[in-house]
Amino acid sequence: MPDVKHFDPDAVLDRAVALFWERGAATTGIADVVEATGLSRSSLYATFGSKQELYVTALRRYVDEQSRPVFRRLADDGRGLPAIAAFFERLVRSRCSGEHARWGCMVSNAHAGPDRDDLDVRQVLDTHHDGLRQAMHAALQAARARSQVPVGLDLDSAADLLALLAYGVNLRSRAGAAAADLLATTTTALHALSGGPYPATSP
């Protein structure tokens, strides 16, 4: 039997996710990954193939570890609009504070990158978008069941709207948008979808 790996590939992947997430694939060199993980180029290439493969693998891990649990929580939360509000509160908080503050969303960032139409990357982007859209849709269905939204509301388009809004939050948070502003915006979106009435404008 051969030798066995002297490191944990998932831990290495997590470090790679952090690098690619914050700075993007193009400006992150293999040397950076080597330095951040401590292992050698040989092990890196033997395990992950090329830099592009490493990036895609890291992107997939981001979706699995960061996005999907959040989508699932949203889809399974039966409260309707409050569930969506809670989703956005968590989103804004994690985008504007904590260890990933101003990193945005790795998938949103990937949309703006040059590898967006690499076949593997594209699949991750679309899968992520579908997941977010479907989670929003489920939450909106719960909202309709509780009469929190007008009966005529097109849930598909509304789910898409909220998904695109999330992308907007992700983008602007990278430029340092204030959490309070982002929250006010998402709150207004939910009020609008609920068919009003709107709360009094703060003085």
Add this chain to the structure above:
Amino acid sequence: MPDVKHFDPDAVLDRAVALFWERGAATTGIADVVEATGLSRSSLYATFGSKQELYVTALRRYVDEQSRPVFRRLADDGRGLPAIAAFFERLVRSRCSGEHARWGCMVSNAHAGPDRDDLDVRQVLDTHHDGLRQAMHAALQAARARSQVPVGLDLDSAADLLALLAYGVNLRSRAGAAAADLLATTTTALHALSGGPYPATSP
């Protein structure tokens, strides 16, 4: 008196805008700019300084040439919601078809790039965002004057919402989102802001 430039700097800048817009700054080399413009490295550096300065100058030119005229048109259009609808129709069309199809918005892309907190870049991003927000605000004021939106609607947050929605459109269009889907989404947003009623869902 010295020699004079043998080229038009603005024309060169337009080529640079195209390169940086489509592929981003990190993956566009000076060699690419040299090839696309036909002039030499010497002239490039003598005129624009460094690559970073060239990128920022190109980014500013993008805002001046592409974004600002659209903002101005939106702000000056007095029709209210139909003006915003027209804005989104033009946006989606230019993002999904024509010579810049699937390029997204250069400023949106810059949000996701690694230079987002370079001081000069940040200023362009914030200026762009303010311009879009204010144009939306002006259009919403017109809408309120024409009783197209509920009186209680917070115009600031609503303007922010529409601006973030535009960023979402920009992002998703880069991944090949269908124009019809994006249009349905923005239409739903406007219907929601108008306080309903919603049109019948297509069968």
Add this chain to the structure above:
DNA sequence: AGAATCTTGGAACGATCGTTCCGAGATGAG
């Protein structure tokens, strides 16, 4: 025409890019 001054093309710089290769070391089966 001649001098002064800037532009231009192209070679060249060191640094870094992603990737490969090889000898040495570690591991588990027989």
Add this chain to the structure above:
DNA sequence: CTCATCTCGGAACGATCGTTCCAAGATTCT
């Protein structure tokens, strides 16, 4: 203990990166 097999550290590859430099050419003023 030995052998086969994989891993690992690190040197090294050619290519490309952004940038600089210089001689030659072009232009305008006197």
